[in-house]
Amino acid sequence: MKIKELLLTRQNFAELLKQFSMDAEDIRITDEDVILSDSYAQHKNIVKESICIEGKNKDGIVNFFGTLHYNLMDQLAVFEMQGFERVARLV
Template sequence: MNIRELLLNGQSFLEMLKQFSIEANNFKIQDEDIILNEPSFGTREIVKESICIEGKNNEGIVNFFGTLHYNLLSKLAVFEMQGFEQIRHPNAA
């Protein structure tokens, strides 16, 4: 199971996407493959990593910056948002 799927299991993450009008299939975790393939990732029970999540909505792109808390044993992931930036499409109102 990847990080993206685990985040979608959490109601608070889904609520954050909803607040920014982002559909659940319209976001990606930047460098998710690199995070998952880091050698120390599989040896620690709890992983804490700074990440950027890019979401798309009708107005443009929203980048969420924050910390991923990932528990390998219980397969839980939580995103703690510290900030965001919104990049609007040139012809968005």
């Protein structure tokens, strides 16, 4: 299961997207494939990784920076946001 799908099952993450007027299909987790790769997660049950989640809304792009806590065995993911930046849409 993709990390994005796991995060969306958490009420807090869904609420974060609402606050920034974003839909789930408008977000992308940077390096998600690397985090999920077998070679990266080999011998680890729990992954703790700094990530960037890029989202788009009507005003432009918002990048969320924080830590992903991902339990591979239980298929649970939590995003701990440390900050964000807004990039205005060019007209």
